Amino acid sequence: MKTNQNQMNADLFMHQIEPMQAKLFRLARRLLVSQDAAKDAVQDVMVKLWEKRSQLADKSNLEAFAMTVTKNHCYDQLKLKRNQNVSLTHENIEDNAKNIDQVIETQDQVQKLNNCIAALPINYRMLIQLRDIEAYSFEDIAGIMEMSETNVRVTLSRARKALVKQMKRQQS
Amino acid sequence: MKLEITRIRLLIAKYENAETSLEEEQELYSFFKNREAIPEDLEVYQHIFLGFGQLGHQDLNQESSQVEVTDKSNSKYVWYKIAAALIIALTTSVFIFNSNQLSTQEEREAREALAQTVAILNAVSSEINQNTEKLKYINQLKSSTNKYLK
Known part of the structure; x- marks a missing residue:
């Protein structure tokens, strides 16, 4: 009986969590830069969520909760500075890929934008990712970031202005 | 048409102040997606909004296939x-x-x-x-x- 219930839980868990994986991964990569580190982070977050599955039913917004867990996990990773070397090598790979893609102009523009975002401070990066790329509401973002909504708006405004400035400099 | 551009400029100003709603941001995205002729000073915003759209579609598997492609080359x-x-x-x-x-x-x-x-x-x-x-x-x-x- 108990194993059956567990099985049900696992199915439900995968059903609910799986669609979020890509979003969690993109956020993790935005924060950690390295592709591999982001993949590891998503795996770790999945395990954390699975361990907390009994509490998950109480969470009204599961996705926002998963994003918060991902954010905190990535912050911890950055504090550990475990992946500093990885991020360095990753930048090399990205440069390489950029050279190949330069033929295709649109692809190049996306790469430029990606690099400009990557050059921003971490909280700017995260807000741009959550709002402009993943299109979360301000309410959700405030929940994920554990900030007030006004604070989110003020910081996001600065982030957007900084990004536009960077992009203009790149174009000229 | 001129009116539309004026509205877009207003929306961009609102966007930079983080005062736009998700619907308004979607409007900016579809404007830049569907327009060919765009004033020169707005081109940077076109790159930004279209880039956001692209960046939101990458997932784990796509990424790994991209890596494979670069590895092959x-x-x-x-x-x-x-x-x-x-x-x-x-x-x-x-x-x-x-x-x-x-x-x-x-x-x-x-x-x-x-x-x-x-x-x-x-x-x-x-x-x-x-x-x-x-x-x-x-x-x-x-x-x-x-x-x-x-």
Whole structure:
């Protein structure tokens, strides 16, 4: 009986969590830069969520909760500075890929934008990712970031202005 | 059309102040997606909004396939490098081999020419010596004519 219930839980868990994986991964990569580190982070977050599955039913917004867990996990990773070397090598790979893609102009523009975002401070990066790329509401973002909504708006405004400035400099 | 551009400019100003709603941001995205002719000063925003759209569609599997593609091209470059090194090695070795052959050929020709010149010089010098022997008779003739003149 108990194993059956567990099985049900696992199915439900995968059903609910799986669609979020890509979003969690993109956020993790935005924060950690390295592709591999982001993949590891998503795996770790999945395990954390699975361990907390009994509490998950109480969470009204599961996705926002998963994003918060991902954010905190990535912050911890950055504090550990475990992946500093990885991020360095990753930048090399990205440069390489950029050279190949330069033929295709649109692809190049996306790469430029990606690099400009990557050059921003971490909280700017995260807000741009959550709002402009993943299109979360301000309410959700405030929940994920554990900030007030006004604070989110003020910081996001600065982030957007900084990004536009960077992009203009790149174009000229 | 002008009105539309004005509205877009207003929305961009609102966007930069983080005052736009998700619907308004969607409106900006679809405006830049569907328009070809865009004022020059708005082009940067087009790149930004269209880029956001692209960046939101990447997922785990797509990423790994992209990495594979770059890896493949990298290995292709490695083969190019190896091929280039081989070509250089081949051409230089062929050149050196050829120049070696050339020098032996030249040497042979030079030796032949030396032998020929030595033979010619010998012949010439022997001819010269033959002729000097005959010059004695001129001296005799000289002395005999002197006799008669005196």
